[in-house]
Amino acid sequence: MGHVLHFVKGFYSFAGFTFIVNLIGMTLVSLIEGIAILLLIPMLSFSGVLSLEPGAASISKYFGFLSNFPVTLGLPLILGIYILLVISQGYLQRSLTIRDAVIQQGYFRHLRLETYKSLLRSNWEFFSRKRKSDLTHLMITELARVNSGINLFIQLLTSIVFTLIQIIIALWLSAKMTIFVLVCGIFLALFSRRYIKRSKVLGNQTSESTSIYLSGITDQFNGIKDIKGNSIEEPRISWFSSLTQRILVEQVEMMKVRSASRLIYKVSSTTLIVLFIFLAIEMFHNQPEELLVIIVIFSRLWPRFTTIQSNLEQIAANIPAFKVLIDLHKECEDSKEIKGPTDGYQDIRPNRLEKGFECKELDFRYNKAESVYALQNINLFIPANKMTAIVGRSGSGKSTLIDILMGLIQPEHGKVLVDGVPLSNQNLLSLRRSISFVPQDPFLYNASIRENLQMIEASANEEEMWEALTFSSAAEFVKRLPDGLDTKIGDRGVRLSGGERQRLVLARAILRKPSILVLDEATSALDSENETKIQQALDQLKGKMTIIVIAHRLSTIRNADQVIVLDQGKIVQTGQFNQLASEQRGVFIHLLGNQAKVM
DSSP, X not given: OHHHHHHHHHHHHHHTHHHHHHHHHHHHHHHHHHHHHHTHHHHHHHHTSSOOOTTOSSGGGGGGGGGGSXXXXXXXXXXXXXHHHHHHHHHHHHHHHHHHHHHHHHHHHHXXXXXXXXXXXXXXXXXXXXXXXHHHHIIIIIHHHHHHHHHHHHHHHHHHHHHHHHHHHHHHHOHHXXXXXXXXXXXXXXXXXXHHHHHHXXXXXXXXXXXXXXXXXXXXXXXXXXHHHTTOHHHHHHHHHHHHHHHHHHHHHHHHHHHHHHHHHHHHHHHHHHHHHXXXXXXXXXXXXXXXXXXXXXXXXXXXXXXXHHHHHHHHHHHHHHHHHHXXXXXXXXXXXXXXXXXXXXXXXXXXXXXXXXXXXXXEOSOTTSSOOSEEEEEEEEETTSEEEEEESTTSSHHHHHHHHTTSSOOSEEEEEETTEEOOHHHHHHHHTTEEEEOSSOOOOSSBHHHHHHTTOTTOOHHHHHHHHHHTTOHHHHHHSTTGGGOBOOGGGTTSOHHHHHHHHHHHHHHTOOSEEEEESTTTTSOHHHHHHHHHHHHHHBTTBEEEEEOSSGGGXXXXXXXXXXXXXEEEEEEOHHHHHTOTTSHHHHHHTHHHHHO
């Protein structure tokens, strides 16, 4: 229950005084209902069922003064008061329900926002060890279960407040009968603990199954082309059938637990009422009006006991979601990219590179338990406003070096200097905001071309968009589209070719007007004609911004000011394109291969 209380404390901090007011309101609603129940006695008296005598020892004595009222006046008065109480209770209940909805949904939004912020402010290493579908599952399903659990806790609190008020009234009427019922309720609660424990176990299984379901579906839709191309639909259908059968069994088992607890409560409530009436008449000798009111009270209370039990079972089933979310927040805090307060992030301005990047004796390995380094003893200088190309065989460490330069990962040894200043928390964001990065696998949102461009530069006007599209040789194909900039391009840009997607992502990067442009195989899907156009455009940018390019197609970087050759995590050659191409025993000449002959 500690995980639930963690979020309940957060809910209280968020709601503040409103939460206290609502609790007071719930108490008032319960008191009004108790008073309305007590009014049954004078109602029955005026109807002739009971007799109110001022000297009676029973509860009737509190209403004995009403015996002086004639029936024609007393009955309308009591009925009017009863209607007034019901209306007041209903209006107050409605007001409290709306206020509860406002603060509960507000807290749910707050929880979503804080979780999303925690995720996005975590470092790249955190994301590299997480399945994206698991994070999606947490943001959608587990967060909803946490919200449901909090709502259930508030309902539980409401039921407890109502129950306590009604029990106090019942104790006032007949302490012996009330204690008898409470003892029965305590024994029933102890018996029901098994159902709460079982619900928690099933809740863990539900979390696991739904996570597998979402991750599997996400992976398969992402790889639908491979599934169709390799004709493996049937194995995938078989997997889906098996998983959904598992979910079915778990849900049925959960329903069995809940229905069993309801059955126990139904049988026990019937048995209790029978014993209750028997003991009240034969042993406790309650007055008729007391017996009647107590029966009414406990007929309304017993469903509350059932609700409390049901709420506890459902909260127990949702506890795994609370735990998962708490663990995620802790992990995000430990993986936070920038330590300390996050206020003022939006005010950080880009830092224009004046001198350049410098790496001094960098070492990096992904697994510190292994002896294999992705990068080792890296010493280099990347001048500002020049074009530097990084080349090498697959797995030589090119992308790892780029990740270190952008501050996505931290070197195990050595340091990165930006204009002579070590890269740290103090200047990381200002550096990152001066960079436009174009990855090898271009990512586009399921939106229009205009919206995709504005996601990186919201204030860009149409003229600036077309200028960026022209730079990336994308303007021509965008003009041919039926709706131009407003054409929807589908999930991840599926309606565009690979080359068109790369050109669009490149246009988006240029639209930001960065001082540092990083291209990771950004021209790999382009034909030779468009590659030449991009190469010419990059040449025009030389002197205006710092360009860092990773390229397998070496024709793209023939005009680079500097070429850095990596092999097995080490720098083996550095120089200009023509210089390296003339070194017959170097790695670069082997990378050129047939490309060198063409050029």
